[in-house]
Amino acid sequence: AFIGMRACELAAIDVQDRVFLGQAVQDRGYAARRRDLFMVAVSCAEPGGTCFCASMDTGPRARKGFDLALTEVIDATQHFLVAEAGSDAGRAMLDRLEPRPASDTEQTAAERVWAEAPEKMGRQMPGDAREVLNRAFEHPRWEETAERCLSCSNCTLVCPTCFCSQVEEVPDLEGQRTERVRRWDSCFNQEHSHLVGGPHRESVAARYRQWITHKLATWHDQFGTSGCVGCGRCITWCPVGIDITEEVTAVRRDPEGRG
Ligand code: SF4
Numbered sequence: 001a002f003i004g005m006r007a008c009e010l011a012a013i014d015v016q017d018r019v020f021l022g023q024a025v026q027d028r029g030y031a032a033r034r035r036d037l038f039m040v041a042v043s044c045a046e047p048g049g050t051c052f053c054a055s056m057d058t059g060p061r062a063r064k065g066f067d068l069a070l071t072e073v074i075d076a077t078q079h080f081l082v083a084e085a086g087s088d089a090g091r092a093m094l095d096r097l098e099p100r101p102a103s104d105t106e107q108t109a110a111e112r113v114w115a116e117a118p119e120k121m122g123r124q125m126p127g128d129a130r131e132v133l134n135r136a137f138e139h140p141r142w143e144e145t146a147e148r149c150l151s152c153s154n155c156t157l158v159c160p161t162c163f164c165s166q167v168e169e170v171p172d173l174e175g176q177r178t179e180r181v182r183r184w185d186s187c188f189n190q191e192h193s194h195l196v197g198g199p200h201r202e203s204v205a206a207r208y209r210q211w212i213t214h215k216l217a218t219w220h221d222q223f224g225t226s227g228c229v230g231c232g233r234c235i236t237w238c239p240v241g242i243d244i245t246e247e248v249t250a251v252r253r254d255p256e257g258r259g
Pocket residue numbers: 155158159160161215227228229230231232233234235244
């Protein structure tokens with residue numbers, strides 16, 4: 001079971017399902033782990049300053065993809081959870097807990113949590129990010145951002161939708177056996193784009209552009225959805241403070257890059 005999942009994480013799993021299960025060849029390892037997963041979601045009442053799921057339409061209320069969803073209502077006079085079942089497995093689990101139906105007042109209090117949470121988010125992604133980035137392949141912003149970007153790959157390691165991997169062959173010390181293993185990789189690693197003749201995204205600017213345009217623009221063409229769910233983790237964990245919402249906003253404000 002995954003317990004305490006936020007709506008952005010449910011949305012990220014939906015993205016990963018498309019990547020690993022929705023293609024001509026399914027990923028057997030992913031499918032095996034995914035099959036019996038029981039997911040308990042918690043709707044966000046206190047989003048963080050780097051969150052922007054409301055503008056990506058993925059949260060903060062857990063709306064789908066869960067077995068059970070909880071909403072915590074807490075104030076000076078009351079503290080309770082409103083639970084919803086999203087699947088037969090979730091319904092069976094709820095039945096075992098023998099809850100009582102929520103009163104109208106309790107339901108209204110939960111609805112207030114859902115309504116107020118978006119107002120507490122610190123970030124917003126422009127709604128036309130895909131169009132903005134599709135017109136910005138040669139934008140000078142990528143060179144400016146690359147002056148700060150360390151190409152450390154933190155943003156891809158914390159991103160719940162990043163899935164890139166590479167295959168390595170690992171021989172044992174006796175030279176008797178070689179294993180072919182899949183290792184998680186990042187498009188910020190120079191070798192990730194190694195083709196005949198060397199890496200084709202040699203510069204940091206090229207790698208940053210690849211990451212942001214894939215997430216918010218070409219992912220739609222490839223998988224029918226955005227690759228960003230608005231969780232804000234890449235903002236939180238970037239050691240130099242690069243902010244995906246700020247990057248799109250800057251390009252949008254100055255589409256020709258005239259400064
Ligand atoms: S790109 Fe950033 S905000 Fe979007 S899903 Fe990945 S980590 Fe979260």
